[in-house]
């Protein structure tokens with residue numbers, strides 16, 4: 214029988230990347246003399262990858278940005294973010310124990326992030342977490358990205374899993390929507406970068422800490438289907 218797959222979002226779910234994202238974003242927009250953004254701003258900017266994050270920062274500052282300026286800004290962001298990796302980014306409390314526990318219990322683990330694949334892979338590698346995951350899919354890995362259900366189902370398939378036997382864990386509306394659109398149960402975490410109250414996202418469960426993520430909870434969610 215195929216093992217159930219647990220799919221994790223990356224930014225704000227597995228890893229606290231906010232300080233490094235803010236730093237690289239501010240380095241990027243500084244070329245246009247824009248005021249630096251803050252952590253609170255980030256919850257409105259993050260979610261659709263670096264390109265959209267840069268465009269939203271310009272919009273936040275009321276600065277014009279044409280499509281032909283974006284590629285150079287994106288390159289500047291990628292270069293800075295990669296050079297500092299893993300920077301201050303760390304797994305959230307209890308994550309590594311949870312990954313060990315779930316792997317030990319026979320689950321397939323995977324990552325489905327809207328972060329560019331070329332940033333997601335080295336970050337996970339530098340934090341020594343690659344070996345936990347059967348698949349790591351970024352926002353540009355497939356033709357679609359979250360909240361499109363295809364991003365999630367393709368990640369599960371790449372991990373050798375079955376979308377009918379899977380659970381999504383995430384911090385934002387994109388994650389919970391992608392799961393709902395794919396008819397996959399979802400778990401929300403409150404320590405990430407959602408700009409809306411986490412309770413309002415409509416996840417099937419809310420966990421406060423990774424200590425709560427165990428085989429019993431996954432079984433309960435899959436049993437309810």
Ligand SMILES: O=C(O)COP(=O)(O)O
Nearest residue numbers: 223224260261262326327
């Ligand atoms: O980097 C982003 O914009 C979003 O990344 P996430 O999907 O891992 O939260």
Ligand SMILES: [Mg+2]
Nearest residue numbers: 222224225384
């Ligand atoms: Mg996230």
